[in-house]
Amino acid sequence: MDLRIFTEPQQGASYDTLLTIAKATEDLGFDAFFRSDHYLRMGSADGLPGPTDAWITLAGLARETKRIRLGTLMTAGTFRLPGVLAIQVAQVDQMSGGRVELGLGAGWFEEEHKAYGIPFPKEKFARLEEQLAIVTGLWATEIGKTFSFEGRHYQLQNSPALPKPAQGKVPVLIGGHGATRTPRLAARFADEFNIPFASVEDSERQFGRVRAAAQEAGRKAGDLVYSNALVVCVGKDDAEVARRAAAIGREADELRANGLAGSPAEVVDKLGRYAETGSSRAYLQILDLHDLDHLELISSQVQSQLG
Numbered sequence: 001m002d003l004r005i006f007t008e009p010q011q012g013a014s015y016d017t018l019l020t021i022a023k024a025t026e027d028l029g030f031d032a033f034f035r036s037d038h039y040l041r042m043g044s045a046d047g048l049p050g051p052t053d054a055w056i057t058l059a060g061l062a063r064e065t066k067r068i069r070l071g072t073l074m075t076a077g078t079f080r081l082p083g084v085l086a087i088q089v090a091q092v093d094q095m096s097g098g099r100v101e102l103g104l105g106a107g108w109f110e111e112e113h114k115a116y117g118i119p120f121p122k123e124k125f126a127r128l129e130e131q132l133a134i135v136t137g138l139w140a141t142e143i144g145k146t147f148s149f150e151g152r153h154y155q156l157q158n159s160p161a162l163p164k165p166a167q168g169k170v171p172v173l174i175g176g177h178g179a180t181r182t183p184r185l186a187a188r189f190a191d192e193f194n195i196p197f198a199s200v201e202d203s204e205r206q207f208g209r210v211r212a213a214a215q216e217a218g219r220k221a222g223d224l225v226y227s228n229a230l231v232v233c234v235g236k237d238d239a240e241v242a243r244r245a246a247a248i249g250r251e252a253d254e255l256r257a258n259g260l261a262g263s264p265a266e267v268v269d270k271l272g273r274y275a276e277t278g279s280s281r282a283y284l285q286i287l288d289l290h291d292l293d294h295l296e297l298i299s300s301q302v303q304s305q306l307g
Contacts, residue, residue: 015057017290037079083134096166134151227279227283
């Protein structure tokens with residue numbers, strides 16, 4: 001199982017902090033560094049020094065890392081026009097030498113839209129479907145040809161569909177818990193389906209829906225990567241687990257029930273249960289971005305056992 005590091009910078013992180021985590025991610029052998037795309041903190045965190053933009057962050061990291069994949073869980077569809085997003089992602093992919101992945105979602109956090117004057121449309125899912133069609137359509141258009149799109153929410157006329165990503169195809173991630181429309185959207189556009197903060201049982205159920213939708217759409221169910229995003233809290237002993245849980249405002253028992261928490265052996269065992277559902281990748285949500293020893297422990301005693 002691939003392990004990827006997943007951060008929530010809106011809770012409080014500077015670019016320099018994120019750079020430190022990304023370099024540790026690379027040095028410790030993890031597969032990728034991903035970040036959320038939010039402009040407002042959630043819960044009791046102070047959010048200082050303030051939000052950082054996801055794609056500006058990834059552009060910087062593209063030039064300061066060499067191996068790890070870089071991406072978003074998930075870029076908010078409400079934040080960017082799809083044509084602009086296609087340009088941004090393609091440029092960052094070029095800057096990274098072809099290491100970028102795009103997680104794209106509808107956007108949901110209304111308060112951050114109010115805080116920064118971003119329109120928050122009532123009908124977001126239909127917009128997301130058009131956004132995915134436009135972004136992937138622009139990238140797939142042959143050089144020298146043009147791309148046009150006539151949708152309800154977006155219209156493009158004779159776009160040169162440039163620039164192109166460095167990769168032949170930027171992997172697209174779609175995720176969520178929706179039982180019907182989300183699997184169908186993933187079947188149409190996704191290279192990877194991610195379910196966030198779900199139990200083993202709920203993951204298995206949702207992956208089954210996506211596999212069925214893929215087959216109905218004429219794809220092989222195995223064409224998609226299936227993955228989980230889960231909060232992680234690992235310690236050498238119970239005291240260390242409790243200390244790390246307290247540092248992120250959580251309880252150890254609650255994290256054991258709802259995430260990946262406990263000793264390295266406990267976490268390896270639980271990851272194995274997710275793997276049995278067909279999940280081949282885990283995004284480890286790291287909430288204490290100053291605890292580099294946590295990353296080292298996960299690398300040396302969890303990742304090392306996953307082969």
